[in-house]
Amino acid sequence: MQAAEQAQITIPEIGAVWPGQGGIYAGFIPARNGAEGYHLILGDDLERAEWGQYGDESPATSLIDGRANTLALIESGGEYPAAIAAHKHEADGHADFYLPAAAELYEIWLNLNGKLAGWVWSSSQRSAHIAFVMDFDDGSQDLNGKDFELRVRPVRRFIQ
Structure with missing residues (x-):
């Protein structure tokens, strides 16, 4: 992207739909562990699904x-319904959605507190039997059996 094109990008307020980006602007995730920072876009609320492979x-x-x-779950060839649903999600011409990690979900809750509700899956496994979940009602993070059905909220990154 040319410098002149970058200057024309308008980042919306947190919680607003980001036109052309596939969802709601959920904030900026700072650079961490050698990875660059990115804007996080929260996609549509998808169906309930198991995390998978209990x-x-x-x-x-x-x-x-x-x-x-x-990507690790998809490439493993296993049955991971929540990750597969997030990975298959497309919006505004974007097909790079994924199931957010526990820290990404917490950042979303911090930024959109009160605008979302209910329990959702993270992509972060805790053990062979459980994975991390997030309650958007009160910000609590917990663990749930991977064979339980919860909501899936895909996200995507926008790197400027």
Whole structure:
């Protein structure tokens, strides 16, 4: 992208729909562990799904990088319904959505507190039997059995 094109990008207020970006602007995730910072866009509320493969260890262990977790789950060839649903989501011509990590969900709750509700899956596995979940009602994070059905809220990144 040319410097002149970058200057024309208008970042909306947190909580507003970001036209052409596939969802609601959920804030900026700062650079961390060698990865660059990015704007987080929250996609539509999708169907309820199991996290998947109850009893199996998965490669999705990052608490901060949902994109890496989701790609690891997809590429493993396993049955991970929540990650698959997030990965298949498309909006405004974007097909790079993923299931957010536990830290990304917490950042969303901090920024959109009171604008979202209910329990959603993270892409962060805790063990062979449980994964991290987030309650947008009160900001609590917990663990749930991977065979339980919860809501899926995909996200995507915009790097400026």
